Amino acid sequence: MKKKRKDTSPKPIETGEVSVRHGESYWRYAWRRFRRHRLAMVAGVVLVILILGAIFAPWLSPYNYSRQNRSNMFDAPSFRVEEDQVEDKCVRPRVLWWRCGVHPFGTDDLGRDILTRVLQGGRVSLIVGFSAAFISTLLGTMIGAIAGYWGGIIDSLTSRLIEIMLSIPQLPLLLILVGLLANPEVQFGVFLTGLLGDSKSIVMIIGVIILLSWMGTARLVRGQVIALKQRDFVEAARAVGASRIRIAFRHLLPNVTSVIIVQGTLMTGEAILIESGLSFLGLGIQPPAVSWGNMLSRAQGFLYYPNGIYIAFFPGLCILLTVLCANFVGDGLRDALDPRYHGRV
Amino acid sequence: MATYLARRVLQVIPTLFVISLLLFGLLSMKPGDPIDDMRRGNPGFTQADYDRLREFYGLDKPWYVQYWRWLGRAVRGDFGVSRQFGRPAASYIFNYRFPNTVLLSGLSLLVAFCVAVPAGVISALRQHTAVDYAITVGNFIGVSIPIFWLGIMLIYIFAVYFRGVLPAGGMVTPGVTGTWPMFVDRLRHLLLPVAALSSLQLAQWTRFMRSSMLETIQLDFVVTARSKGISERKVIFKHALKNAILPLITLVGLNVPLLFSGAILTETVFNWPGMGRAIFDAILVNDFNVAMVSLMFISLLVLAFNLLADVAYALIDPRIRYE
Numbered sequence: 001m002k003k004k005r006k007d008t009s010p011k012p013i014e015t016g017e018v019s020v021r022h023g024e025s026y027w028r029y030a031w032r033r034f035r036r037h038r039l040a041m042v043a044g045v046v047l048v049i050l051i052l053g054a055i056f057a058p059w060l061s062p063y064n065y066s067r068q069n070r071s072n073m074f075d076a077p078s079f080r081v082e083e084d085q086v087e088d089k090c091v092r093p094r095v096l097w098w099r100c101g102v103h104p105f106g107t108d109d110l111g112r113d114i115l116t117r118v119l120q121g122g123r124v125s126l127i128v129g130f131s132a133a134f135i136s137t138l139l140g141t142m143i144g145a146i147a148g149y150w151g152g153i154i155d156s157l158t159s160r161l162i163e164i165m166l167s168i169p170q171l172p173l174l175l176i177l178v179g180l181l182a183n184p185e186v187q188f189g190v191f192l193t194g195l196l197g198d199s200k201s202i203v204m205i206i207g208v209i210i211l212l213s214w215m216g217t218a219r220l221v222r223g224q225v226i227a228l229k230q231r232d233f234v235e236a237a238r239a240v241g242a243s244r245i246r247i248a249f250r251h252l253l254p255n256v257t258s259v260i261i262v263q264g265t266l267m268t269g270e271a272i273l274i275e276s277g278l279s280f281l282g283l284g285i286q287p288p289a290v291s292w293g294n295m296l297s298r299a300q301g302f303l304y305y306p307n308g309i310y311i312a313f314f315p316g317l318c319i320l321l322t323v324l325c326a327n328f329v330g331d332g333l334r335d336a337l338d339p340r341y342h343g344r345v
Numbered sequence: 346m347a348t349y350l351a352r353r354v355l356q357v358i359p360t361l362f363v364i365s366l367l368l369f370g371l372l373s374m375k376p377g378d379p380i381d382d383m384r385r386g387n388p389g390f391t392q393a394d395y396d397r398l399r400e401f402y403g404l405d406k407p408w409y410v411q412y413w414r415w416l417g418r419a420v421r422g423d424f425g426v427s428r429q430f431g432r433p434a435a436s437y438i439f440n441y442r443f444p445n446t447v448l449l450s451g452l453s454l455l456v457a458f459c460v461a462v463p464a465g466v467i468s469a470l471r472q473h474t475a476v477d478y479a480i481t482v483g484n485f486i487g488v489s490i491p492i493f494w495l496g497i498m499l500i501y502i503f504a505v506y507f508r509g510v511l512p513a514g515g516m517v518t519p520g521v522t523g524t525w526p527m528f529v530d531r532l533r534h535l536l537l538p539v540a541a542l543s544s545l546q547l548a549q550w551t552r553f554m555r556s557s558m559l560e561t562i563q564l565d566f567v568v569t570a571r572s573k574g575i576s577e578r579k580v581i582f583k584h585a586l587k588n589a590i591l592p593l594i595t596l597v598g599l600n601v602p603l604l605f606s607g608a609i610l611t612e613t614v615f616n617w618p619g620m621g622r623a624i625f626d627a628i629l630v631n632d633f634n635v636a637m638v639s640l641m642f643i644s645l646l647v648l649a650f651n652l653l654a655d656v657a658y659a660l661i662d663p664r665i666r667y668e
Contacts, residue, residue, distance in 0.1 A: 187375035
């Protein structure tokens, strides 16, 4: 939980070495500031590579991610072609220099190629991460803006709700919800299965993460909106007769955009971590679908096998890399979008 | 102060009520009841037995009636019997699980705090140096690493690769006797889980301490202290650190309950018989009373520590006023 102390005293705007050029828009200026943040730029590039890898996963590998090969289990990572590998185990003979029979990350306990599975698992993990973060941030923003702007009973009810949601231990609540939805005897879960089929566990995880993660954003936006509400430009808008909705969405929200963008970016990492934790416990993404988290769920049992460590190592490394990059980008964005924040955290 | 405190304490009660209602409702939505399980294992079980037992346990009533009954007993301290173990749920949690969690989480907390404070201070005092960058990147990694994966990697390194330098899990080695060997054995079992569990808080607190320290050393009173000719060491440790550490203490207070419930993953990886694991198992096998008592206890902890953090902060920092 991050706690940003509100400072009421006006601080001199510290712009670092990048200063605003004449006539330059806020976003152009922010982009120039962001580019200066070297770590964030590198992280952004890595993130893009990971996303591209996930998008093109089915075409990047000579293997099928679920195809088992009992004659080649627990293979160590290597770029050597296993001569005993039969060509028909592959979907295609080679992709660039990745030839059929090569296992750059090794193979798992069922002889499946780990790199192929990591690429495929990235699809699910990233989809869950991005969509959960996006919707949760959107939801949190709306709730926070409404509570902060309307005030009164709506605000106190919302604040209570947020407090309650934050007091219930998160992970157990997630477990209860996921357990309920996955149960074949629960009506709503059955309904979802009928609606979504195999992708049910993915949609379910996204939904559950959203349900339990909007509070932070809501709190943040509420605070910002309350602070902004007192400012003169809002008073001016009210004086010319702008409606409440117009003021909230036209005048207040654009001023919170930067905060929301940063929050959304950090949320992505958070969502990926939650997904991996749930899947690790066996309650998240269900096989045959593959995610980084559920690749890890059985991995601990193979630690004592020769080469068994690679089953756990690579998916976890991908989670770490993705979340790390998301956090770096979020930090860079915060520096870029809010010049006052520079170098303080 | 007294009225403020009284109001805050009174606010906890309705909040707890709503939480318990929510949790109870969710838990009782899960199909299957314990009588079904009894029937499955017993061929001589008749429908009459089934109905009688359901009525006896109140399971034939709608969930809100059951809730009302549960609440009535709970306020008197009776949290029912565990379906898994056949002993009172509360005593099972508090006698067998809670102490283990306190040991693991408490030690993690201590380690995280004792490392985070100096690390944050060094990072702030050496801002924009290699040390600062290393600590900052370390913080990012600590926040981003999946705890369970870190745990698995630690197990691999210490228990598998180095052939059992440290145990892979559990709490005790069977057959170890004597006070001193048992103490060492317990410590060896604690090392890896504590390292894994403390990583997240360690990173967050270091980051927080760094920014707090950076803010403080710019303040006027620090400049004054320096200009009076007080030694740099004294300025930092007596004047700046004392003020910079205040907000961290609030944050630590707010994080304490997280360590109790958030340990599910660590406890699972290291096979540590604590609260988190107990909650997880109770939810999986539908052990209603155990799940309820532990979840309510943790929620109460969260609320209590929130309150405590607010009050402590107000007490330490006289600038904060009550409405």
